[in-house]
Amino acid sequence: MQVIVIGATHAGVAAIKTVLKYNPTAEVTVIERHAEVSFVAGGVPLYLEGGISSLNQLMYTSVADLTALGAKMLMQHDAIRIDYDRQEVLVQNLQSDEILSLHYDKIILATGSAVVVPSMRGVDAQRVMMVKDYQTTMQVVKATKANERITIIGGGYVGTELAAALAASGHKVTLLQRNSHLLPLYYDTDIALEVQNLLVANGVDIHLNAAVTGFKNGVDLQVCTADHEYPSDLALICTGFVPVSNLVAGHVDLDRRGAVVTNDYGQSSDPNIYAAGDVRAAHSTVLGKEIYLPLASNAVRQGQLAGLNVAGRHIRDRGSQGSTASSFFGHIFASTGLTQEEAERYGLDVRATTYTDWCRMPSIQPNGKITVRLVFATATHRILGGQLQSMQEDIVQATNALSVAMENKNTLEDLAAVDMLFHPEYNRPLNYLNAAAQQAIDEVGLLDDPE
Numbered sequence: 001m002q003v004i005v006i007g008a009t010h011a012g013v014a015a016i017k018t019v020l021k022y023n024p025t026a027e028v029t030v031i032e033r034h035a036e037v038s039f040v041a042g043g044v045p046l047y048l049e050g051g052i053s054s055l056n057q058l059m060y061t062s063v064a065d066l067t068a069l070g071a072k073m074l075m076q077h078d079a080i081r082i083d084y085d086r087q088e089v090l091v092q093n094l095q096s097d098e099i100l101s102l103h104y105d106k107i108i109l110a111t112g113s114a115v116v117v118p119s120m121r122g123v124d125a126q127r128v129m130m131v132k133d134y135q136t137t138m139q140v141v142k143a144t145k146a147n148e149r150i151t152i153i154g155g156g157y158v159g160t161e162l163a164a165a166l167a168a169s170g171h172k173v174t175l176l177q178r179n180s181h182l183l184p185l186y187y188d189t190d191i192a193l194e195v196q197n198l199l200v201a202n203g204v205d206i207h208l209n210a211a212v213t214g215f216k217n218g219v220d221l222q223v224c225t226a227d228h229e230y231p232s233d234l235a236l237i238c239t240g241f242v243p244v245s246n247l248v249a250g251h252v253d254l255d256r257r258g259a260v261v262t263n264d265y266g267q268s269s270d271p272n273i274y275a276a277g278d279v280r281a282a283h284s285t286v287l288g289k290e291i292y293l294p295l296a297s298n299a300v301r302q303g304q305l306a307g308l309n310v311a312g313r314h315i316r317d318r319g320s321q322g323s324t325a326s327s328f329f330g331h332i333f334a335s336t337g338l339t340q341e342e343a344e345r346y347g348l349d350v351r352a353t354t355y356t357d358w359c360r361m362p363s364i365q366p367n368g369k370i371t372v373r374l375v376f377a378t379a380t381h382r383i384l385g386g387q388l389q390s391m392q393e394d395i396v397q398a399t400n401a402l403s404v405a406m407e408n409k410n411t412l413e414d415l416a417a418v419d420m421l422f423h424p425e426y427n428r429p430l431n432y433l434n435a436a437a438q439q440a441i442d443e444v445g446l447l448d449d450p451e
């Protein structure tokens with residue numbers, strides 16, 4: 001079987017490894033536009049604030065590793081067209097311009113996403129940049145070394161983490177956010193306000209409800225909103241991602257954003273074409289429908305799923321809760337599932353509770369407070385979302401535990417009673433997730449189990 005994988009960052013790499021693991025006789029050819037594979041863009045803030053010394057530390061595999069596994073790696077090659085009748089991909093060697101035609105039995109499309117670039121005056125100025133892959137990151141790193149005043153456009157997880165990292169490395173950072181609070185897809189207002197306070201306390205100048213309308217490229221770069229101009233040396237666009245699905249547009253089913261719609265097995269409406277990662281829509285387990293969740297964690301699991309099914313196994317997509325975490329000045333924030341505000345935008349009848357307490361006994365760790373906000377369905381108590389934060393305690397795996405609970409459609413009553421380990425060095429006899437669920441039950445009443 002001839003398998004062509006297009007794109008080799010997270011989804012593509014996972015797909016390559018999985019096909020070769022489960023079907024070692026498959027001939028896997030990989031077409032990748034860039035010279036490197038598996039760049040972890042999520043580590044860029046860590047690099048900017050000096051937590052690691054080289055961007056090369058942000059790659060977890062190499063062309064040589066994948067070649068050793070048996071893949072034929074066509075690096076710096078672009079897939080430019082697919083002939084669906086002849087089952088051929090037209091490929092351009094970007095160094096020699098040579099054009100090749102490669103036969104496929106199955107394609108795994110892992111072409112990912114691009115940063116949303118709003119169409120506005122001056123957006124194409126050289127000083128307006130973005131972080132997406134190794135190449136754009138190198139350009140931004142060079143520019144940030146030479147410039148002090150940086151304006152960030154967009155207060156999602158990329159914009160806020162870059163703002164914190166650049167402020168920590170001594171830059172004067174302005175953050176412009178169109179919405180009324182930061183991180184609206186991940187946190188409700190109160191928790192987002194805590195992120196905002198941390199950023200402000202560390203020197204980030206934040207403006208909310210500030211929609212950028214364009215750029216003026218003079219001595220200074222002026223970043224313009226309806227009523228203000230922000231003088232800058234550099235602007236970073238962090239306004240989200242759009243799927244890169246142009247190769248298959250007009251042939252397979254796409255959603256309104258242009259993300260490839262797949263069945264439960266990662267297969268598009270053309271049975272020979274599978275899709276994985278940011279190019280594909282994800283199944284939200286809490287909403288029970290397909291939405292766009294461009295995350296590396298989803299890309300890897302969807303790459304594995306496509307790889308398994310192309311290799312001849314029969315494995316269903318478990319979907320996603322859209323779990324994420326961000327670190328700001330050593331303070332961890334994490335979220336999974338829906339916020340209350342987002343759930344209400346989807347028309348769901350939900351309630352939420354915010355629980356704050358010590359993770360361990362205060363006599364053992366006096367500074368170790370954690371906050372857990374649980375969002376749940378009013379009628380059924382099914383848990384639909386969780387937001388956690390702590391200054392001292394690692395709340396990452398607790399967020400993952402909540403993600404598992406949501407995937408399994410657990411209720412507050414399930415979470416209040418589930419067995420969680422106790423050891424005084426780590427927690428208290430009643431774990432804080434049990435206690436947060438119990439607090440919610442105290443507020444809304446206990447539901448009996450069905451007969």
Ligand SMILES: Cc1cc2nc3c(=O)[nH]c(=O)nc-3n(C[C@H](O)[C@H](O)[C@H](O)COP(=O)(O)OP(=O)(O)OC[C@H]3O[C@@H](n4cnc5c(N)ncnc54)[C@H](O)[C@@H]3O)c2cc1C
Nearest residue numbers: 007009010011033041042079112113277278294295296297
């Ligand atoms: C600054 C930043 C921070 C982030 N932080 C996190 C985080 O903390 N956690 C998290 O889960 N996610 C994070 N993300 C999101 C994460 O990086 C993406 O979800 C992930 O990279 C998607 O992987 P992918 O393989 O689907 O696509 P991409 O990473 O977009 O890779 C697609 C690949 O396909 C190649 N390609 C595209 N078209 C062609 C073609 N025609 N021919 C050949 N090759 C092609 C591209 O060159 C690229 O290598 C972050 C993103 C950014 C930018």
